[in-house]
Amino acid sequence: MSLNQLTIAAARDALKAGDVTSVEITEACIAAIEGADALNAYCAKTPEIALEQAKAADARLKAGDAPAMCGIPLGIKDLFATKGVGTQAASNILAGFKPEYESTVTQNLWDAGAVMLGKLSMDEFAMGSSNETACYGPVVNPWKVDDRKLTPGGSSGGSASAVAADLCLAATGTDTGGSIRQPAAFTGIVGIKPTYGRVSRWGVVAFASSLDQAGPMTKSVRDAAIMLGAMASVDPKDSTSADIPVPDFEAALTGDIRGKKIGIPREYRLDGMPAEIEKLWNDGIAMLRDAGAEIVDISLPHTKYALPAYYVIAPAEASSNLARYDGVRYGHRAKLGKGDGITEMYEKTRAEGFGPEVQRRVMIGTYVLSAGFYDAYYNRARRVRALIKRDFDLAFADGIDAILTPATPSSAFGLGEMASADPVEMYLNDVFTVTVNLAGLPGISVPVGLDAKGLPMGLQLIGRPWAEGDLLNHAYVLEQAAGFSAKPSKWW
Amino acid sequence: MLDHLAFEPPKPKVIAGAKADWELVIGLEVHAQVSSNAKLFSGASTTFGAEPNSNVAFVDAAMPGMLPVINEYCVAQAVRTGLGLKAEINLRSAFDRKNYFYPDLPQGYQISQLYHPIVGEGEIIVDMGPGVARRVRIERIHLEQDAGKSIHDMDPHMSFVDLNRTGVALMEIVSRPDIRGPEEAAAYVGKLRQILRYLGTCDGNMQNGNLRADVNVSICKPGAYEKYQETGDFSHLGTRCEIKNMNSMRFIQAAIEYEARRQIAIVEDGGEVVQETRLYDPDKNETRSMRSKEEAHDYRYFPCPDLLPLEIEQAWVDDIAATMPELPDEKKARFVGDFGLSEYDASVLTAEVENADYFEGVVAVCADGKGAANWVINELFGRLKKEGHEIGESPVSPEQLGGIVKLIKSGDISGKIAKDLFEIVYTEGGDPAEIVEARGMKQVTDTGAIEKAVDEVIAGNPAQVEKAKQNPKLAGWFVGQVMKATGGKANPSAVDALVKEKLGL
Numbered sequence: 001m002s003l004n005q006l007t008i009a010a011a012r013d014a015l016k017a018g019d020v021t022s023v024e025i026t027e028a029c030i031a032a033i034e035g036a037d038a039l040n041a042y043c044a045k046t047p048e049i050a051l052e053q054a055k056a057a058d059a060r061l062k063a064g065d066a067p068a069m070c071g072i073p074l075g076i077k078d079l080f081a082t083k084g085v086g087t088q089a090a091s092n093i094l095a096g097f098k099p100e101y102e103s104t105v106t107q108n109l110w111d112a113g114a115v116m117l118g119k120l121s122m123d124e125f126a127m128g129s130s131n132e133t134a135c136y137g138p139v140v141n142p143w144k145v146d147d148r149k150l151t152p153g154g155s156s157g158g159s160a161s162a163v164a165a166d167l168c169l170a171a172t173g174t175d176t177g178g179s180i181r182q183p184a185a186f187t188g189i190v191g192i193k194p195t196y197g198r199v200s201r202w203g204v205v206a207f208a209s210s211l212d213q214a215g216p217m218t219k220s221v222r223d224a225a226i227m228l229g230a231m232a233s234v235d236p237k238d239s240t241s242a243d244i245p246v247p248d249f250e251a252a253l254t255g256d257i258r259g260k261k262i263g264i265p266r267e268y269r270l271d272g273m274p275a276e277i278e279k280l281w282n283d284g285i286a287m288l289r290d291a292g293a294e295i296v297d298i299s300l301p302h303t304k305y306a307l308p309a310y311y312v313i314a315p316a317e318a319s320s321n322l323a324r325y326d327g328v329r330y331g332h333r334a335k336l337g338k339g340d341g342i343t344e345m346y347e348k349t350r351a352e353g354f355g356p357e358v359q360r361r362v363m364i365g366t367y368v369l370s371a372g373f374y375d376a377y378y379n380r381a382r383r384v385r386a387l388i389k390r391d392f393d394l395a396f397a398d399g400i401d402a403i404l405t406p407a408t409p410s411s412a413f414g415l416g417e418m419a420s421a422d423p424v425e426m427y428l429n430d431v432f433t434v435t436v437n438l439a440g441l442p443g444i445s446v447p448v449g450l451d452a453k454g455l456p457m458g459l460q461l462i463g464r465p466w467a468e469g470d471l472l473n474h475a476y477v478l479e480q481a482a483g484f485s486a487k488p489s490k491w492w
Numbered sequence: 493m494l495d496h497l498a499f500e501p502p503k504p505k506v507i508a509g510a511k512a513d514w515e516l517v518i519g520l521e522v523h524a525q526v527s528s529n530a531k532l533f534s535g536a537s538t539t540f541g542a543e544p545n546s547n548v549a550f551v552d553a554a555m556p557g558m559l560p561v562i563n564e565y566c567v568a569q570a571v572r573t574g575l576g577l578k579a580e581i582n583l584r585s586a587f588d589r590k591n592y593f594y595p596d597l598p599q600g601y602q603i604s605q606l607y608h609p610i611v612g613e614g615e616i617i618v619d620m621g622p623g624v625a626r627r628v629r630i631e632r633i634h635l636e637q638d639a640g641k642s643i644h645d646m647d648p649h650m651s652f653v654d655l656n657r658t659g660v661a662l663m664e665i666v667s668r669p670d671i672r673g674p675e676e677a678a679a680y681v682g683k684l685r686q687i688l689r690y691l692g693t694c695d696g697n698m699q700n701g702n703l704r705a706d707v708n709v710s711i712c713k714p715g716a717y718e719k720y721q722e723t724g725d726f727s728h729l730g731t732r733c734e735i736k737n738m739n740s741m742r743f744i745q746a747a748i749e750y751e752a753r754r755q756i757a758i759v760e761d762g763g764e765v766v767q768e769t770r771l772y773d774p775d776k777n778e779t780r781s782m783r784s785k786e787e788a789h790d791y792r793y794f795p796c797p798d799l800l801p802l803e804i805e806q807a808w809v810d811d812i813a814a815t816m817p818e819l820p821d822e823k824k825a826r827f828v829g830d831f832g833l834s835e836y837d838a839s840v841l842t843a844e845v846e847n848a849d850y851f852e853g854v855v856a857v858c859a860d861g862k863g864a865a866n867w868v869i870n871e872l873f874g875r876l877k878k879e880g881h882e883i884g885e886s887p888v889s890p891e892q893l894g895g896i897v898k899l900i901k902s903g904d905i906s907g908k909i910a911k912d913l914f915e916i917v918y919t920e921g922g923d924p925a926e927i928v929e930a931r932g933m934k935q936v937t938d939t940g941a942i943e944k945a946v947d948e949v950i951a952g953n954p955a956q957v958e959k960a961k962q963n964p965k966l967a968g969w970f971v972g973q974v975m976k977a978t979g980g981k982a983n984p985s986a987v988d989a990l991v992k993e994k995l996g997l
Contacts, residue, residue: 081557094556101550103557205556209797238559239799317797320591323600324554328653342651346593369591369792378794 003028004166008072008223011169015061015071022061022071025169026054026115029073033117033167038492041152041162043078043136044086044119053115060113069230070113075120075168077159080106080214081203082119089205090134091124093353094331103203104235105172105214112230117168120158124355125322126179126207129429130418131157133357138415141187142488145453150412153183153429159217160187164488170218170227174204176211177310178408178433181445184217185407185458188447188486190224190479191217192472195465196440197242199228200235206321208314209240211437221446221476225249228468244466252469253476258292260474263400267303268432270409276451277406284404284448284459287481288474298400300391303435305384310434311427312368312381318358319365325353360423389439396464402474403462405432407445411455432460442468444475448482456486499617499625505673506714509756514711516752517720517729518677519669522684523662524694525638525702526569532637532661533560533603540700544654552659554598559798566661567802569693570610570635571812573663576691576819577630579614581809585634586801591792595653596640604664605634606793610802616667616687617821618680622835626676629668638662663694669708669729672717674745674752681705681741686820690845698739707735707744709751711759730755731765735772735779747772751779823848831861840869846883847873850890857894860901867897871914892917895924908980909933936982939990942974945982946990949973957995964997 003025006014014020030047050073057071081087081099088094102110110116124133130151131139139157141150142165152161156173160183163171173180175193184191192215199214206212216227229249235241264285269278289295327333327349334348354362368377395403409431418426436443442465445458459478463471504515531538534549551558574581586608589601611633618626640658644651665684671677685703688694696703710730712720720728735751738744750772755765769788770779818826820842827838827848841851847868854864872893876886896913899905905913905928916927928934936942949970950957960966970991975982991997 087556089556097556099555099557101555101558201557202559203557206798237561239561240797316794320589320601320792320794323591323593324556324598326593326595326600328595329553329598330555342595366792369794371790371792374792374794 002032002166004032004169006169007219008069008169008226009220011072012068012070012226016066018061022054022057022073022115023051025071026050026073026117029117029168032165036165036167036492039140039142039161039165039167040137041120041139041158041165041167042075042118043090043121043134043158046085046116046118049085050115050117053110057113057115067112067230068226069109071115072113072169073115073117074109075117075159075162075171076106077156077172077174078119078122079126079174079205080172081205082106082116085116086119087205088135088331089125090122090136091325091353091355091358092135092332093325093350095353097331099203101203104200104233104237105204105231108233109172109230114230120156120162120171122158123155123179124358125205125318126155126174126176126212127318127357127361128154129178129182129426130154130413130415131183132415133355134158135355140415140492141412142490142492143187143412143455144488144491145455149415150455151186151415153186153408153412155179156183156191156217160184160189160191163187163189163217163219165492170216170223172214172231173217174212174214175433175437176207176314177437178430180215180217181433181443181458181460182408182429184445185447185456186412188456188458188484188488189217189219190221190444190446190475191215192224192228192444192468192475193436193442194228194232194468195242195442196437197240198244198246198442198466198468199232200238200241202235202237208317209321210317211310211314213437221444221472221479222250222253224444224475225253225469225472228472242466247469249469249472252473254473255477255480256292257288257474257477260293260401261399262288262293262295262474263298263395263403264295265298265300265303265403265405267300268405270431273406274410276411277409277457280449280457280459281404281406284478284482287478288404291477291481296400298395298398298403300388300395300435302384302387302391306388306435306438307427307431309381309384309388310430310438311364312377313385313438315361315365316369316378317365319362319369322354322358322362325350327353357423385438388435392435392439392441392462401464402471405460405462407432407458407460411451411453411457436460436462441465442471444471446475446478446482447484448478449484450486456484499619499623501626502620502624502672502676504717505675507752507756509760511760513714514752514756515714515717516673516748517669517710517712517717517732518671518673518748519708520667520671520677520680521706521708522665522681523704523706524573524665524688524696526566526635526661526663527692527694528563528566528569528661530563530565531659532563532566532635534659536659538660542656544652544656547656548658552598552655554600560603560796562799562802563661566635567610567804568812569661570633570663571804571809572691572816573665573688573693574611574614574633575809575813575816576687576693577611577614577616577633577665579630579633580612582608582610582612583806583809584608584801584803585610587796587799588793589796592789594639594642595651596642596655596658598640598655598658602637602639603796603799604636607795608801609634616680616683618671618676618683619839620676620679626670626672626680628670628680631666631668633663633665636662636664669710674748677707677748678741678745681744683820686843690817690819692817698741701739704737704739705744707738707748708732709735709748709755710765711752711755730759731767733765733767733779734769736769736782738772740774743772743774746774746777747779750777754779817845827861831855831865833861833865837865837869841865844883850883850886853890854894854897857891858897858901860897863897863901864894867893867914871911875918887921888914888918892924899924899928903983904928904934906935906980906984909935934981936978939986942978942982942986942990945974945977946970946987946994949977950994960995960997967991967995967997970995
């Protein structure tokens with residue numbers, strides 16, 4: 001096994017034992033990255049920074065001052081502001097933008113001793129489920145069927161691909177409607193979206209502020225627990241950051257879920273769901289039952305309204321959040337013609353800078369917020385959102401500890417396959433995941449099996465708010481029972 | 493306390509058109525910059541006049557991923573203002589985004605409070621002269637961010653943007669349409685400004701744009717407004733136009749006057765007033781259309797997802813209430829009630845809190861309210877004004893002026909000598925009592941000395957004595973001569989009595 005294939009937990013133990021240095025692990029990752037341009041996962045490589053940080057980490061390890069993530073090389077989604085390192089949300093409109101500040105999440109990781117290998121591609125402004133909207137071109141899934149190149153999912157597709165292909169030990173992701181969990185499922189890795197407010201949004205380029213939440217994408221549930229602990233903090237710079245202490249998530253991984261109640265929501269059993277997904281779900285149910293949990297059929301009656309509500313609320317917030325990309329202060333500014341004024345500057349800059357999917361969502365968002373439509377769309381969507389949250393509240397009040405659902409309606413699809421499809425078909429990728437964002441709950445995707453094509457499939461566990469430790473423990477049990485250990489065979 | 497100041501409402505202003513009489517209905521939205529060292533959602537400084545773009549935090553420049561965090565002090569200032577306007581304080585309020593594109597609005601939206609303002613209904617008593625005042629209802633006060641400044645006249649081809657003001661906290665104070673004339677509108681702004689300055693929540697500097705008003709004006713036939721008041725039905729009132737961004741009381745009056753006449757002319761010509769936003773041009777003294785209702789922006793207001801609803805506790809509000817200063821109305825009433833001042837004098841003294849404090853400093857020394865008022869208003873203010881000084885720059889301290897008034901009250905010096913003494917204290921400084929002592933300015937009350945002087949004047953002017961016996965009014969001439977002879981130090985009433993006695997009048 002080469003060092004870049006290590007999990008965070010294994011690397012941590014080896015580093016502490018002095019069996020290996022951070023520089024060695026980091027160099028292994030850099031070499032892997034250099035050989036993986038075909039995956040297009042990294043949009044910026046920072047080997048100099050990585051090696052410098054790795055040396056510093058080794059010094060800390062030697063001094064016996066080694067925090068949780070000390071010496072662990074990571075990839076960072078392009079949505080996180082990294083001081084002095086290009087940060088452009090995979091959008092042309094932020095071409096050349098290098099922030100003068102570091103996001104709270106990445107700063108927390110550096111403070112915990114982590115090492116930055118570079119920035120990871122994603123769907124433009126985190127809008128997409130296939131990574132095909134990135135201005136850097138699509139990221140490729142290391143998993144393959146025949147010669148067909150597959151999507152790693154999105155929007156954290158670069159992160160998913162990099163973790164699955166061992167181009168880092170783990171990566172940061174962000175999840176607004178499923179952007180951590182869907183790509184994790186498509187690439188056979190673990191991804192957790194924490195409770196809204198658990199992780200600071202300061203310094204993370206905003207898509208839909210009331211839904212956005214960052215989380216780790218890792219090779220194991222234990223790694224997710226370790227890394228979430230390092231990412232999370234109470235941040236006075238983010239008014240929506242909750243003043244709730246961050247517990248030791250790893251300590252929650254007891255492997256014991258006897259007597260826990262697992263809810264199986266009947267509304268998630270969709271018409272026309274592939275038999276393989278159905279079977280995977282049933283397998284997951286059996287695994288948790290065998291581990292001593294009680295399986296309970298539950299109803300989340302407003303589930304069917306979640307996707308439409310999400311595709312009103314998220315674009316509405318995005319249309320406002322993206323108004324700042326106007327060519328005035330930073331990023332791209334269009335070349336102006338004779339007689340062009342400020343309006344032309346806005347129009348040309350935004351037409352050139354934003355890709356079609358971003359433009360579509362800005363227009364949808366502008367429309368649903370406009371006078372005369374606000375109540376019919378935005379306010380109604382907000383009411384639906386409250387009802388969806390209440391569905392979950394009632395389930396948890398009934399004693400449900402976690403809810404098990406499929407993570408995605410299918411395994412990874414081919415790049416370009418959806419190019420001519422109705423955008424709504426692409427939006428259906430989020431059908432199992434958006435409810436969690438709308439309700440602000442923690443959700444985790446765990447790889448459980450392979451489909452007939454040999455592609456990974458994941459299940460989603462949804463937990464009580466602020467109970468990520470308990471949720472991770474359920475995921476840990478599922479992971480142990482599933483024993484998923486498949487890796488993509490290297491073709492790149 | 494306010495019982496001292498019962499008032500009647502003023503008559504509404506009536507403008508005679510070509511065909512009929514018309515009344516005005518006016519409501520104001522005042523934007524007051526919150527006095528605070530830091531901005532509403534960032535730690536950047538609010539200092540006026542700094543180098544362009546030097547007071548700008550990342551969030552003010554809307555850098556990607558930056559988030560607003562509410563400044564607690566600005567919230568306290570809004571609450572203090574609400575309490576000062578006897579308004580309802582909303583323990584739960586929320587921020588909304590008002591979306592529009594402009595280069596000096598980096599976020600592409602202004603964070604404001606459309607749906608749930610922090611302050612609800614209150615009132616302002618607008619004084620229009622002794623015993624006359626208008627009670628103007630306040631609809632709401634909300635907190636919002638100011639925009640930056642676009643500069644278009646520095647380069648023929650380019651515009652420049654200064655973000656120093658971007659994100660500075662504003663209070664938008666919205667009145668009901670209770671104002672009935674241009675003078676009332678100016679007086680309303682004046683009274684609001686006075687209260688804000690008393691509270692220390694806005695410096696009221698209109699020149700720097702720290703207090704600006706949008707004025708809504710409509711016209712109606714006499715009697716229509718009363719119908720609106722009875723029913724709350726706005727259809728009794730005319731279509732309103734909004735005159736934006738006025739930063740002078742004089743211009744507010746002139747703009748309303750112009751706008752009312754413009755609307756009257758339209759309606760009397762059989763036309764209809766179009767609801768629109770207008771700008772006032774002080775050079776031409778006219779208002780011009782800025783944008784019509786159709787062209788109005790669709791601001792796409794929605795709750796700002798970066799900020800949780802603002803929840804404050806009653807105990808916190810109570811703490812602020814406990815530190816409220818005495819406000820102009822109460823102070824004026826107290827000056828009238830406790831010191832026996834006229835309402836006019838009390839108004840002058842309470843116009844600025846610094847004046848009132850000075851006056852009270854004088855009273856504390858001399859224990860003579862009326863005397864103190866007379867000397868502060870007539871002598872001190874007159875002299876300061878002549879030299880272009882503010883009260884804070886007065887070379888005469890309240891203690892010194894109080895000393896002078898005290899010497900008058902005790903009869904130690906006459907009013908005339910007091911003026912000389914004031915001049916000495918003003919130009920040279922020093923303790924008034926010591927100056928009087930050292931320079932022998934004390935009034936002569938010794939009847940022996942006065943009698944001697946009276947006798948001399950009578951003896952020296954036999955012809956005048958004869959005339960005075962025919963016409964007793966001439967006694968005053970003798971008093972004047974005696975005062976002159978004693979260098980003004982004789983007690984005038986003692987002189988008067990002696991002259992009359994000696995002349996047998």
